[in-house]
Each structure stands twice: as structure tokens, then as C-alpha cells.
Amino acid sequence: MELLRLERDFESRFAYDGGVEYFVLEGAFRDAHGSYPAGVWLRLPAGSSQVIQVTEPCLVWRKQGHLLNPVSFLES
Numbered sequence: 001m002e003l004l005r006l007e008r009d010f011e012s013r014f015a016y017d018g019g020v021e022y023f024v025l026e027g028a029f030r031d032a033h034g035s036y037p038a039g040v041w042l043r044l045p046a047g048s049s050q051v052i053q054v055t056e057p058c059l060v061w062r063k064q065g066h067l068l069n070p071v072s073f074l075e076s
Contacts, residue, residue: 002061003061004059004062005058006029006054007057008056008057011053011054012051013049014049014050014051014052016046016049016067017046017068018046018064019046019064019067020064021044021064021067022036023040023042023061024036024038024042024060025060026038026057026058027056027058027059028054030052030055033050035055046067
């Protein structure tokens with residue numbers, strides 16, 4: 001897990017072999033699918049990629065790599 005502070009006009013491509021989750025704490029960013037302002041939680045599955053464009057300075061919580069294997073429940 002990490003906190004990222006992204007400045008206005010930041011743009012970068014990311015690939016997530018093991019998936020990723022974002023929670024936007026301040027500001028906003030966008031990708032090809034929409035805009036994500038403060039309060040939005042975004043979850044992308046394993047194998048996803050995106051180009052992030054920051055529309056206003058933002059602070060995001062990010063956790064990545066934990067969605068590689070789906071959870072399965074075994075009955076005893």
C-alpha cells in the first residue's frame with residue numbers, strides 16, 4: 001500500500017499484473033473510462049492497464065498486486 005501525491009498535468013501509463021485498487025482522498029484524476037474525484041474507490045482486475053491524467057493535484061491511496069489470485073472458499 002502507498003500514498004501517492006500526483007501533481008496537475010501528471011500523465012503516465014501503468015500496467016497492473018496483479019490488479020490495483022485506488023481510493024482518491026483529495027483532488028481528481030481521469031483515465032479513458034472516466035473521472036475519479038475525491039471519495040471514489042476504483043478497482044482494476046489483474047492484467048489491467050491505464051493511462052492516468054491528473055486534472056487537479058490529488059492524493060490517492062493505492063494497493064496493487066493483491067488481486068492476482070481470486071479468493072476461493074472451501075467447505076469442510
